[in-house]
Amino acid sequence: MEILNEIRISMPSLSSNESAARAAVSSFIVQTDPTVEELSDIRTAVSEAVTNAIVHGYRGTSGIIELVIRLLPGREIYIRVKDSGCGITDIKKAMEPLFTTAPEEERSGLGFSVMESFMDRLSVRSKVGQGTTVTMRKKLAAHGS
Amino acid sequence: MKIDIKSEKGMAIAVLKGEIDHHSARSAREQLDSFIINMQPDVLAMDMSGITFMDSSGIGLIMGRQKLMKECGGRLEVHSPQDGIRRVLKLAGIERIVRIT
Numbered sequence: 001m002e003i004l005n006e007i008r009i010s011m012p013s014l015s016s017n018e019s020a021a022r023a024a025v026s027s028f029i030v031q032t033d034p035t036v037e038e039l040s041d042i043r044t045a046v047s048e049a050v051t052n053a054i055v056h057g058y059r060g061t062s063g064i065i066e067l068v069i070r071l072l073p074g075r076e077i078y079i080r081v082k083d084s085g086c087g088i089t090d091i092k093k094a095m096e097p098l099f100t101t102a103p104e105e106e107r108s109g110l111g112f113s114v115m116e117s118f119m120d121r122l123s124v125r126s127k128v129g130q131g132t133t134v135t136m137r138k139k140l141a142a143h144g145s
Numbered sequence: 146m147k148i149d150i151k152s153e154k155g156m157a158i159a160v161l162k163g164e165i166d167h168h169s170a171r172s173a174r175e176q177l178d179s180f181i182i183n184m185q186p187d188v189l190a191m192d193m194s195g196i197t198f199m200d201s202s203g204i205g206l207i208m209g210r211q212k213l214m215k216e217c218g219g220r221l222e223v224h225s226p227q228d229g230i231r232r233v234l235k236l237a238g239i240e241r242i243v244r245i246t
Binding site: 040044106 | 204228
């Protein structure tokens with residue numbers, strides 16, 4: 001994978017870091033001069049992935065979340081959100097709209113649906129007891145289009 | 146996120162400003178629930194014109210307040226969400242259960 005630019009952030013799984021993750025992705029992506037909609041889509045997808053790591057990955061515990069943001073050739077944005085939490089038993093089930101394991105926190109079960117809808121590609125890898133890695137890509141429109 | 150609630154003759158308007166995520170939704174939920182339970186308005190409108198970001202945590206916030214309003218015999222409305230917020234609301238299909246203007 002050819003990488004034109006990249007930042008890596010490690011942060012504790014504090015809910016206050018959800019906005020910090022969005023701020024980081026905004027700051028990085030602004031160099032590509034995205035549209036308002038593209039920036040909004042990517043910020044929302046990152047917020048969902050980081051929230052999932054906090055609420056589900058490290059549920060009742062705490063740990064480190066790694067966020068990697070890359071600019072790839074062809075104005076493509078690559079995002080990776082990794083936790084070392086409890087992992088997902090059934091990824092297919094977890095990705096079903098409205099499925100949630102945290103209804104008491106009023107989680108709507110739409111996190112993965114939002115990521116899928118707002119990004120071009122979404123991949124989820126997980127091992128029970130070892131953690132989850134969410135990878136997303138989105139190609140930005142050409143300048144002037 | 147900041148919430149100002151005004152109420153008159155059973156009609157309440159909660160003006161929300163800032164960003165709604167899992168972190169901020171928690172205190173918003175407590176503030177709105179306290180108002181609903183104590184004031185029992187007929188209609189609670191969430192004015193979202195000042196919300197600049199919302200992820201699916203906002204859907205949970207709206208659905209939960211809609212459920213509580215219904216249990217209290219009232220109804221919830223969502224007013225003036227910005228375009229980015231409307232896209233999240235549309236994805237959730239929330240217009241089927243809550244009036245959005």
